[in-house]
Amino acid sequence: MGISGSDAAGTTIGEASEREALRRIFPRLPESDATLVGPGDDAAVLAAPDGRFVVTTDMMVHGPDFRLAWSGPEDLGWKAAATNLSDIAAMGAVPTALVVAIAAPPETPVAWLEGVADGFRLACTELAPGCGVVGGDLSVSATLTFAVTAFGDLGGRRPVLRSGARPGDVVAVSGALGRAAAGLHALFTEAVDAAGEPDASRLAAVVAAHPDTVSAQLRPRPPIGDGPLAADAGATAMLDLSDGLALDARRVAEASGVAIDLDPAALGPDLRTALTGGEDHGLLATFPPGTRLPGGFRTIGAVHEGRGLRVGGRPFDERGGWDPYLEWDGRRG
Amino acid sequence: MGISGSDAAGTTIGEASEREALRRIFPRLPESDATLVGPGDDAAVLAAPDGRFVVTTDMMVHGPDFRLAWSGPEDLGWKAAATNLSDIAAMGAVPTALVVAIAAPPETPVAWLEGVADGFRLACTELAPGCGVVGGDLSVSATLTFAVTAFGDLGGRRPVLRSGARPGDVVAVSGALGRAAAGLHALFTEAVDAAGEPDASRLAAVVAAHPDTVSAQLRPRPPIGDGPLAADAGATAMLDLSDGLALDARRVAEASGVAIDLDPAALGPDLRTALTGGEDHGLLATFPPGTRLPGGFRTIGAVHEGRGLRVGGRPFDERGGWDPYLEWDGRRG
Numbered sequence: 001m002g003i004s005g006s007d008a009a010g011t012t013i014g015e016a017s018e019r020e021a022l023r024r025i026f027p028r029l030p031e032s033d034a035t036l037v038g039p040g041d042d043a044a045v046l047a048a049p050d051g052r053f054v055v056t057t058d059m060m061v062h063g064p065d066f067r068l069a070w071s072g073p074e075d076l077g078w079k080a081a082a083t084n085l086s087d088i089a090a091m092g093a094v095p096t097a098l099v100v101a102i103a104a105p106p107e108t109p110v111a112w113l114e115g116v117a118d119g120f121r122l123a124c125t126e127l128a129p130g131c132g133v134v135g136g137d138l139s140v141s142a143t144l145t146f147a148v149t150a151f152g153d154l155g156g157r158r159p160v161l162r163s164g165a166r167p168g169d170v171v172a173v174s175g176a177l178g179r180a181a182a183g184l185h186a187l188f189t190e191a192v193d194a195a196g197e198p199d200a201s202r203l204a205a206v207v208a209a210h211p212d213t214v215s216a217q218l219r220p221r222p223p224i225g226d227g228p229l230a231a232d233a234g235a236t237a238m239l240d241l242s243d244g245l246a247l248d249a250r251r252v253a254e255a256s257g258v259a260i261d262l263d264p265a266a267l268g269p270d271l272r273t274a275l276t277g278g279e280d281h282g283l284l285a286t287f288p289p290g291t292r293l294p295g296g297f298r299t300i301g302a303v304h305e306g307r308g309l310r311v312g313g314r315p316f317d318e319r320g321g322w323d324p325y326l327e328w329d330g331r332r333g
Numbered sequence: 334m335g336i337s338g339s340d341a342a343g344t345t346i347g348e349a350s351e352r353e354a355l356r357r358i359f360p361r362l363p364e365s366d367a368t369l370v371g372p373g374d375d376a377a378v379l380a381a382p383d384g385r386f387v388v389t390t391d392m393m394v395h396g397p398d399f400r401l402a403w404s405g406p407e408d409l410g411w412k413a414a415a416t417n418l419s420d421i422a423a424m425g426a427v428p429t430a431l432v433v434a435i436a437a438p439p440e441t442p443v444a445w446l447e448g449v450a451d452g453f454r455l456a457c458t459e460l461a462p463g464c465g466v467v468g469g470d471l472s473v474s475a476t477l478t479f480a481v482t483a484f485g486d487l488g489g490r491r492p493v494l495r496s497g498a499r500p501g502d503v504v505a506v507s508g509a510l511g512r513a514a515a516g517l518h519a520l521f522t523e524a525v526d527a528a529g530e531p532d533a534s535r536l537a538a539v540v541a542a543h544p545d546t547v548s549a550q551l552r553p554r555p556p557i558g559d560g561p562l563a564a565d566a567g568a569t570a571m572l573d574l575s576d577g578l579a580l581d582a583r584r585v586a587e588a589s590g591v592a593i594d595l596d597p598a599a600l601g602p603d604l605r606t607a608l609t610g611g612e613d614h615g616l617l618a619t620f621p622p623g624t625r626l627p628g629g630f631r632t633i634g635a636v637h638e639g640r641g642l643r644v645g646g647r648p649f650d651e652r653g654g655w656d657p658y659l660e661w662d663g664r665r666g
Contacts, residue, residue: 036385037492040588042423042573043389043485045492048381052369055467056376057432057482061474090375099390101480134388137480141394147434147470147480149390152376159370159378240375255373 013113014106018138021110025138028117030124032097032132034153044134046097046151053096054152054159056087062144069198070187073112075218076146077119082220083242084150085128086281089227090240092160093152095128100148103141113138116146127224157231165237165256165286171301172293174226175282176216177245178273183217185273186210222281226295230285233294241280246316248284249301250309256286259306261313266300275311276318346446347439351471354443358471361450363457365430365465367486377467379430379484386429387485387492389420395477402531403520406445408551409479410452415553416575417483418461419614422560423573425493426485428461433481436474446471460557490564498570498589498619504634505626507559508615509549510578511606516550518606519543555614559628563618566627574613579649581617582634583642589619592639594646599633608644609651 013021026039037045046053060066060080071079081098088095100120102113117133124131165171191206193199207214222240230238237252245262253260267274286303287293309316346354359372370378379386393399393413404412414431421428433453435446450466457464498504524539526532540547555573563571570585578595586593600607619636620626642649 037424037494041492041494042420042571043387043426043483045385045387045424045487048384048386051381051384052378053381053386054376054378055430055432055482055484057434057468057480058470059434059436059472059478059480061436061472061478063475064473087375091370091378093376097388099388099482101390101392101482103392103394103476103478135390137391139392139394140397141476141478142396143436143474143476143478145392145394145436145474145476145478145480147390147392147478149388149432149482150376151388154378159374161370161374238375 010109010111012106013104013108013110013138013140016110021113021138024110025113025117028114028121030121030132032134033130034096035134039135046134048153050154050156052154054088054091054093054154055149056084057147057149058084058087060146067198069200070191070203071218073115074119074122077116078123078219080146080148081120081123082127082222083281084148085131085224086222086240088150088152089222089224090238090283091152092157092227092231092235092238093154094228095131095150095152095224097132097134097151098148099135100133101137103139103145105142105144106140127221157228160231160235160238162237162239162252162255165252165258165303167258167303167305168289169236169286169303170289170291170299171260171262171286171303172297173282173284173300174223174296175241175280177268177280177282178270178277179213179216180220180279181273181277183210183213183215186213187217217279220279220281223283223296226283226297229294230283230297233287233291235285235287238283238285241282241284242278244276244278245280245284246275246309246318252284252286253307253309259304259308259310260301261304261310262301264312275316343442343444345439346437346441346443346471346473349443354446354471357443358446358450361447361454363454363465365467366463367429368465368467372468379467381486383487383489385487387421387424387426387487388482389417390480390482391417391420393479400531402533403524403536404551406448407452407455410449411456411552413479413481414453414456415460415555416614417481418464418557419555419573421483421485422555422557423571423616424485425490425560425564425568425571426487427561428464428483428485428557430465430467430484431481432468433466434470436472436478438475438477439473460554490561493564493568493571495570495572495585495588498585498591498636500591500636500638501622502569502619502636503622503624503632504593504595504619504636505630506615506617506633507556507629508574508613510601510613510615511603511610512546512549513553513612514606514610516543516546516548519546520550550612553612553614556616556629559616559630562627563616563630566620566624568618568620571616571618574615574617575611577609577611578613578617579608579642579651585617585619586640586642592637592641592643593634594637594643595634597645608649
């Protein structure tokens, strides 16, 4: 299973010119309300009404970051958009636009890339209306690679950094904890062949058995709108939960020079997965005491004087999360 | 020859944590004058004093876009910066910042990536002072891949598009024509082994024999400052010469609905390479008749009523340039 296997018919990017491929892909991409000069010139020009803009960039590489046996083109476009949009929201900004660079093997059908474009459109439409793709690049590579850069507008808000948590603040989260990691676990234990390799033929059964968690892994739905709401409510610190609650909460504690104590009763029945599972793409934020929490935020702990992370008052030093540097073996693919 | 061969000593990115790798790389990167919030948070925040910003993104993939046998880490950082800066300049904007995503094999030494960072710093310092790297991403991949997104500020200028050339305009270029292609030709004919594969052991001799052209290929020096100067002088159309003068001039003609006639006497002794050689990264612009050409621009032709490209009054339909879709064989590497 792979790119070419998923759609054997039709022109490949090795056969089409870049221009021909882009002519088919661009009409499917979402438009941005911020566009002043769109795709087709050397560069795009975007409105920055705030006089500042927020920018983040992230790559998704086949192997460490996704498997074609499990993710279709729409899934990949969706996830590449959603994870970047979440980083913009975590600053308190409203996502305005994306640029997308894709490197794909020559045998990739252009139709497969149209599916990727559809995923970008669906994600922007559902998660961040008004945000669209304003430019891109298409290259050939032996390794399928997505590089997305996202932009946001602060609308006059102060950007919410990781470093602003203060003793006495409430620790809150928006979005489910551990669900994406549970989905990845289900895929790696049940959607594999006898040798433990990803097996597309077993995907449907695993999706049917674990619809919510597999969907959280393959098509995450970050609470984008809660980012600006948190900033408006006075959030003192915020970040996108990408590497597991424990690791990310420790980052806020360290950047802010405080201790964070999480309440295990607020973290759901599977405490360990909630703490160490990566790719939640919820928002972790701290608010001054007494703040009426906005949107989907709920209290999960408190900020104290001190250093580091505690869970139920006891130091929690497990790393958790997913570090592709340490855990991906490039030779296994 | 490859990444691991160039520096066998030291920690690799497969051994270091992402955090440890970034801690070594970031201090070497150039700083941006536009930075309001720099690296280390979910996203950066940049000043956009004009109320708009210009953005372009481009990937460089090992194989189709560069060879490790010929390019060292500083060369690659330099070229990834320079080619993106040139797209910003071609809109008439001043480059302000870059974000850089790199995917590299696990065996890549962190020291090698420090060299890449040095290349980014040298290029920004020399070509676009005040422009710096404000964020990035580091991933593991079997295929070494750079994805750079660049930003620029128009300072109140109207962006210069490809579509504004008018009959009667002067066609002008800033930067050498065909030199980078001549360098690539020298590498592919002289810096290869008996099987025609890139051979690092022959590089020094080829550089010594063809210093200007090989340098134009490996460390291009686009005339970044001439982009805003052209806009100020009233340029009606402009683009970055990346795919060969003939192909790029035809793009301006097509987007503008005009004919462009180039004067062969103005294109130097090797007319064919000047017309069809890619990766010049000079600026091609059109100016109203009588304009005093700014910076390094020199006249090479004129805009007429009609369609398409002519050279010395005769239609020129050769494609030229370099299309990795059509010309790169991924199986050969």
